[in-house]
Amino acid sequence: MYGSQQLAYAPTPYSYTPSSNLAATINLDQEVKLADNATERELYESLAEIYSIIVTLDALEKAYLRDSIQESEYTETCDRLLRQYKSNLADDNVAAAFGDLERFKLEWGLEAPKATERLRIGLPATVETAPAQQQRPTSQQPNNNAAATHIVSASESFITLLDAIKLNMLSKETLHPILVDTIQAVNKVTDRDFENKAKIIQWLITLNQMRVAEELSPEQARELQFDMQLAYDGFKSTLQS
Incomplete structure (x- = not known):
């Protein structure tokens, strides 16, 4: 009678010997480089920055709509993000790799509808539409x-x-x-x-x-x-x- 000890794996009718052809051909402890030169590295860094700008801008727009941020702070931050976005795309290599906003979002799984609208307009909401002015006493006009x-x-x-x-x-x-x-x-x-x-x-x-x-x-x-x-x-x- 065999013992009732449970095997730690499912038994197979055939033994398996790993093929040397399937062995890793790279050093798993070695850092993988995404770029082969400084130009490529700068390109990827610019695209990563654009991605961050879009995500940040979308969150900023939502905060503004919820009145979670003061208008002055919103305007300053939004204006800075829009300028950074345009500055990155002023580089021809970055613009060529970026393509257009819709293609970039599709490629990287972004939706960001609020940021998309703000980038399309190119102005903070506080500049696009004048805020309604509150009625003041005559002495304060x-x-x-x-x-x-x-x-x-x-x-x-x-x-x-x-x-x-x-x-x-x-x-x-x-x-x-x-x-x-x-x-x-x-x-x-x-x-x-x-x-x-x-x-x-x-x-x-x-x-x-x-x-x-x-x-x-x-x-x-x-x-x-x-x-x-x-x-x-x-x-x-x-x-x-």
């Missing part, structure tokens, strides 16, 4: 000089933008900063959605999706000039009402 300064600044931004288009300065590098200045200046004057104000945001989105050195076509330039003139007229009408 901004003085006329401050209000006039904001109006002049907004008007100058519109005029600078229209002049740039007329001078055929049509690159994203030129137009995008002026449009950002315009919407920021306008929001300091009024929180009202005047006629064609949305056109400013739409063109910001269009320019934000272009490469830095890429330029608008002549047809796009005419359309931008037309839309911005309408937005400027709408802004001036708001001041008169």
Whole structure:
């Protein structure tokens, strides 16, 4: 009679001898290098940073929607993340490996819907839409000089933008900063959605999706000039009402 001791493994009818051909051919204690040179290493580091920016930005947007972060802190952090994102993609090698946002998210299993929308617009939510101003006592209302300064600044931004288009300065590098200045200046004057104000945001989105050195076509330039003139007229009408 055999003993009743239980085997630690399932018995097989045949003995098995590992083949030497299947043995590991690498040193398992040796560090595996993802990059063969400094250029590749920098590329992977940039892609990893972009990944981190997207994840962080998505969390930031959710925190802002839940009122878990102050507007000033949100604006500063969001603006910094957007600038870091654009800075990484300014490198041609990184941009080529990145492809586009949707492809990058699919490749690395990201969803990040809030970050996706913010990257598409390219502006913090606090800049995109002017916060509603609370009614204050008359003694606390901004003085006329401050209000006039904001109006002049907004008007100058519109005029600078229209002049740039007329001078055929049509690159994203030129137009995008002026449009950002315009919407920021306008929001300091009024929180009202005047006629064609949305056109400013739409063109910001269009320019934000272009490469830095890429330029608008002549047809796009005419359309931008037309839309911005309408937005400027709408802004001036708001001041008169």
